[in-house]
Amino acid sequence: MQLTIFSCSPQVNEKSASAFIAQAFKIGFTSDHKNTADIYYLREHSQWEMYREKFAAGSRILFVLPLYVDCIPGLLMEFFEYLAGWETLESAALDKQLAFIVQSGFPEGLQLRTCELFLEKLPSHLGCEYAGTLVKGGLYGIAYAFGTRAKEQAGNAFMDWGKRFAKELSFEKEAADRFAAPEKIEGIKLWTLKLMLPFSRLMWNRLARKTGVSGRLDEKPYA
């Protein structure tokens, strides 16, 4: 089975959580040596004509994307519009299944559900079938991992999903929902999170110092 993967972040690959996830997923998917997978990076706009051909040639397509302002990034929307405007899309879309992985910074699954709702309907607009969506929060900065353990855990989890996808060829909703947990942070965990927030503020400030910023992160340049 051949899988065509589009990594849909505008971010440079070495800092992109989507590129990191795409790579881990590919390793898992191709651990069965009968399977092959190729990753294409949408940030390389000059390659889009070739990417369109790759989209047409594939029967199983996976889009890995970051959540941008509660839905897909403008970059990916532009690519979908580019595909939709292609006169040969109708014949190219036949028997094609589209699956998605959406990742975000906030930890709750609920933050990604509106995007998932859009992605459920999108394949039909392109004449394709839907093969499920995997959503996962809490992945800000995972590509350059502030803690290598967190990076390793995330990498292993997406490798496992790659292996699973190789067998099932779709993301089963119930298992995907378990993976997305916590859907909402409640009870004692919410109180713990509230207590931790001042420390997360310090973490942001420390990150900023590392990049050489000496001013305040809550600066208001247009006030």
Next chain:
Amino acid sequence: MHYLVISTLPRNYEENRQVLSELAMEGITASVMYEEDYHIEGCKGCTFCWLRTPGRCVVKDDYEILLREMLKADVVIFLSEAKLGFVSYRLKNIIDRIIPMVEPYVVIRNGECRHIPRYEKRPEFALVYTGEKNGDFLNQWLACVTKNMNSTSIGAYHYEERQVFAHAVNNI
């Protein structure tokens, strides 16, 4: 009240004039910005606007002009074509670039993680769209966007509902 319309429709489209005229019938005068007059690139996802140049995007295009105008407005009305069940990428690129309007810091609001708005001024958002009707989804999406900005959604209205839209804007 200061009303701002940001249209991604070509300037010569009748829909622009009709929406403004509907607002005028409610006694509302809005300033208009046409996306085609500006060069707006997509967000690069670098989060430099949070960490390196707080509040400022490092992509040097015309976004700053739009951002400044949005921060002056009490109500921002987006006028766009719906495509594939969503707004066009031209509008999504603009909305992706509002990230400098929030800080990286996180708070819990109504039990959910949210960013802290960078400015006290937080315009309310409305959307008027042409093309295929998809009000349920677009309303849900706009509500999420404004929730994250700690602002309010006036709603997403199909172009055919422009009278209801203008009335809703007048009633805020």
